[in-house]
Amino acid sequence: MKRLSAGLLVFLAVMMASFNGPALAQAFREPAKGSAERAAILDTLRPAVEAEMRGPVEFVVTIIRASPNWAFVQVEPQRPGGGLIDPEETGFAGESDMMDGLTVYGLMSFQSGRWNLIDHMVGPTDVGYAVWQQRYGVPPAILGLE
Template sequence: MRIILVFVMLIALAPGTARAWSEPARGSATRSALMDAIRPHAEWMLGTPVEFVVHELRVAGPLAFASLWPQRPGGGQIDLRTTPAYYRNEIHPDDMDGIGMQALYYRSGQTWVAVHWAMGATDVWYAYEPICAVWRPVIPEACQGM
């Protein structure tokens, strides 16, 4: 048993395995502020009210990344064909991969700003050198090799 414990500790402390980011706890002020920063974008596209299922939430200093699934309060699904963005001809559901959202944030003072975001992306849009130059600490997997 000790050998296994030592082995696990060595792996955990090995170079390259440490992550630069952390996930804000549920109910924390940081998590709430990040959701509040992306919510106006989601509501503009999808209508109100919107809440999020969080798939990934990463923070490293003044940078953050979120992978979210918007829904109506209580888990209600959102039909893209009944949304304000659809009626404005800003989205085309047949060309989207659902309503999943990703956002890259920057904290300015005490305020989180969703600087880049996408909804229904069909590729990893943030795997792009100019984005990786800034947000690599929170999206290292997407930035490998850049």
């Protein structure tokens, strides 16, 4: 009887994990266009990107995911009004042939009542942000790596 009980417990634990896994993996939201939260997340990333792009930028958002403690974005920077950014006129001059465009990936954490930039990268040729899961303890679902 004890073997049956132990086996039943293991079976139930596996079943609960399989049912709860996908639900837990989706524990993020996509802040709506025009929302204060979305603006705050993007404004946290903006100063670092503007420094690298050597001028003002606005973002075309490809991905934005947020949880209570983390935010992850994939954005395309452009000049205000939609102007293209010439990589040779940025901090990446001479390196753009080794980059995959100017796509920006950013990771923010929510601490002390505000969003804080943790890390970002511009134009990686692989999934460079995958290390953020282990390095910073960010949930894989936020990064789209579940």
